[in-house]
Amino acid sequence: MSSDRTAAAAAPDAARAVGGQRVLIAHPRPPALAVLRAALSTIGVRAMDVAQDTDTLLAMVAQGAPDLLVLHLGILTDGLDLLARLRALPGMRDAPILVLGRFAGAGERLALMKAGATDLIPRPVTRPELAARLRVHLENRALNRSLQAVIGSLQTYHTGAVQRMTLARDMQLDLLPTLAECGGLERRYAIRLDSHFESSSELGGDIWGARALDDHRFAVFLCDFTGHGVAAALNTFRLHALLTKIALPGDDPAETLAAINGLLVGLLPETQFATMIYAVIDVRAGTVVYATAGAPKPIIGRPDGGLEVGASVGLPLGVSPKASYRNRAMAFPPGSFLFLFSDALFEARDWEGQIFGYQGVVDLVSGLDEDADLEGGPLRQLLERYFTSMPRPLADDLTALWISRRPDPPGDPD
Amino acid sequence: MNYTVRDQAGVREVELRGQLTFEANDAFRQIIDGMEKDGIVECVLNLGGLDFIDSAGLGLLVLANNAGNRVSVQLKMKHPRGQVRDMIEISEFHTIIPCEF
Numbered sequence: 001m002s003s004d005r006t007a008a009a010a011a012p013d014a015a016r017a018v019g020g021q022r023v024l025i026a027h028p029r030p031p032a033l034a035v036l037r038a039a040l041s042t043i044g045v046r047a048m049d050v051a052q053d054t055d056t057l058l059a060m061v062a063q064g065a066p067d068l069l070v071l072h073l074g075i076l077t078d079g080l081d082l083l084a085r086l087r088a089l090p091g092m093r094d095a096p097i098l099v100l101g102r103f104a105g106a107g108e109r110l111a112l113m114k115a116g117a118t119d120l121i122p123r124p125v126t127r128p129e130l131a132a133r134l135r136v137h138l139e140n141r142a143l144n145r146s147l148q149a150v151i152g153s154l155q156t157y158h159t160g161a162v163q164r165m166t167l168a169r170d171m172q173l174d175l176l177p178t179l180a181e182c183g184g185l186e187r188r189y190a191i192r193l194d195s196h197f198e199s200s201s202e203l204g205g206d207i208w209g210a211r212a213l214d215d216h217r218f219a220v221f222l223c224d225f226t227g228h229g230v231a232a233a234l235n236t237f238r239l240h241a242l243l244t245k246i247a248l249p250g251d252d253p254a255e256t257l258a259a260i261n262g263l264l265v266g267l268l269p270e271t272q273f274a275t276m277i278y279a280v281i282d283v284r285a286g287t288v289v290y291a292t293a294g295a296p297k298p299i300i301g302r303p304d305g306g307l308e309v310g311a312s313v314g315l316p317l318g319v320s321p322k323a324s325y326r327n328r329a330m331a332f333p334p335g336s337f338l339f340l341f342s343d344a345l346f347e348a349r350d351w352e353g354q355i356f357g358y359q360g361v362v363d364l365v366s367g368l369d370e371d372a373d374l375e376g377g378p379l380r381q382l383l384e385r386y387f388t389s390m391p392r393p394l395a396d397d398l399t400a401l402w403i404s405r406r407p408d409p410p411g412d413p414d
Numbered sequence: 415m416n417y418t419v420r421d422q423a424g425v426r427e428v429e430l431r432g433q434l435t436f437e438a439n440d441a442f443r444q445i446i447d448g449m450e451k452d453g454i455v456e457c458v459l460n461l462g463g464l465d466f467i468d469s470a471g472l473g474l475l476v477l478a479n480n481a482g483n484r485v486s487v488q489l490k491m492k493h494p495r496g497q498v499r500d501m502i503e504i505s506e507f508h509t510i511i512p513c514e515f
Contacts, residue, residue, distance in 0.1 A: 226469045227436075270480055271473035275505070294472075294505035315506045316469075319476060323506075347468055355466065358500075 021067035022047040028074040039131040065091030073101025083116035096137040165202040194379035194402040204397035205232025216284035223276040224342040253278040253291035254325040264318035273318040288332040303335030337404035344396035431463035434471030462493035
């Protein structure tokens with residue numbers, strides 16, 4: 001916060017008018033300065049300092065770089081390295097240094113420019129011409145200063161924004177189940193749980209979760225708020241807070257969605273809502289019971305290799321207080337898998353702009369190798385193949401969950 | 415997305431074509447403005463020419479429906495096909511905006 005204010009305050013100072021700028025003149029014979037002084041007064045410069053020799057000049061510049069330095073050629077009689085010494089002082093790298101005098105020829109002019117002069121003003125020169133040239137350099141200086149202040153302020157803002165986004169992103173990732181929590185569920189229910197969470201920008205509008213209900217049942221959900229970015233991400237924090245603070249009928253998916261809907265209606269702005277699937281997996285009964293609120297249809301894989309696309313019907317959450325939801329039950333014996341994903345997976349477009357399509361997801365799942373389990377998991381293989389034809393970053397947030405039940409050990413009498 | 419408007423006896427039919435996504439925001443808000451100002455009693459969105467809708471597009475439908483409720487204009491939809499029909503069925507939008515399939 002404080003850094004923003006500092007950056008904003010820099011602008012007025014940099015935008016000072018020409019009249020408020022400080023000009024330093026180095027001249028061996030100050031009485032001869034009348035024309036120069038008059039020219040500077042004409043353009044409104046009030047702050048003029050004069051140095052009569054190199055030591056005074058260097059001391060004055062070291063105390064504070066002027067907006068414009070005018071050197072009379074006579075001050076450079078000891079050598080052009082004075083220009084390099086001036087350039088090396090703080091604030092002088094880009095400051096305009098003009099040399100005024102009667103130049104011997106092209107060679108001398110070139111040497112002065114190479115040594116560090118910004119521009120040369122050959123004498124004789126009329127007062128109006130001198131004033132016009134000084135004004136150009138002072139205006140350039142003012143413009144450069146304000147441009148640098150703007151760039152500096154943008155850099156400060158950008159650095160701060162990146163830091164804030166990184167912190168917010170870490171907070172968002174903290175909403176998701178940890179690897180240790182997933183491992184706990186995997187051991188307790190003899191499952192494999194793979195997940196993928198990929199936001200289209202620093203923050204996303206997706207959230208998923210999984211939790212144990214009892215010795216043979218656990219629940220998993222995937223929720224996708226409309227839009228993406230900061231606004232959608234704020235909604236994921238809302239939902240996470242609601243889920244942790246309020247007692248939900250967590251073992252009944254339809255009632256759970258209805259309860260969450262009741263909390264979100266009125267909380268979300270008019271065009272924002274969430275799609276969600278909530279599933280309860282019962283490893284003793286060998287079933288998955290789920291309800292959906294506008295969520296993509298889940299895909300279930302059978303132990304014999306067959307695929308089934310689960311039905312999905314239900315108003316998204318937050319649209320209507322009257323919404324009600326239905327439970328659907330499907331067999332989920334050992335060796336089955338359940339694949340849940342957000343709509344980004346099939347609404348994404350390939351390099352030619354073609355939408356991937358839901359059928360594309362079904363084809364991708366059915367084409368997975370049978371031993372994908374050994375190769376880092378079926379979800380990893382699926383996404384590797386997906387991203388060979390789909391460009392990153394996706395336009396929307398992608399979350400995918402793959403839950404598979406371990407097959408019964410062969411030859412087991414049970 | 416582009417659209418054409420036809421009025422007959424207080425009923426406006428808006429034929430939508432192309433894709434109803436976030437990019438359609440400005441055009442769709444013009445349709446909503448028209449609903450609110452032009453003194454019609456019913457507005458039918460003909461979705462037959464629409465080949466894609468995403469959640470942002472559904473959000474625009476909610477917006478239009480709420481606007482219709484405020485100014486007593488009955489909003490309806492008709493003839494969604496393909497992915498648009500799937501989306502309306504999955505999200506049960508026909509329960510809040512009457513839809514002729």
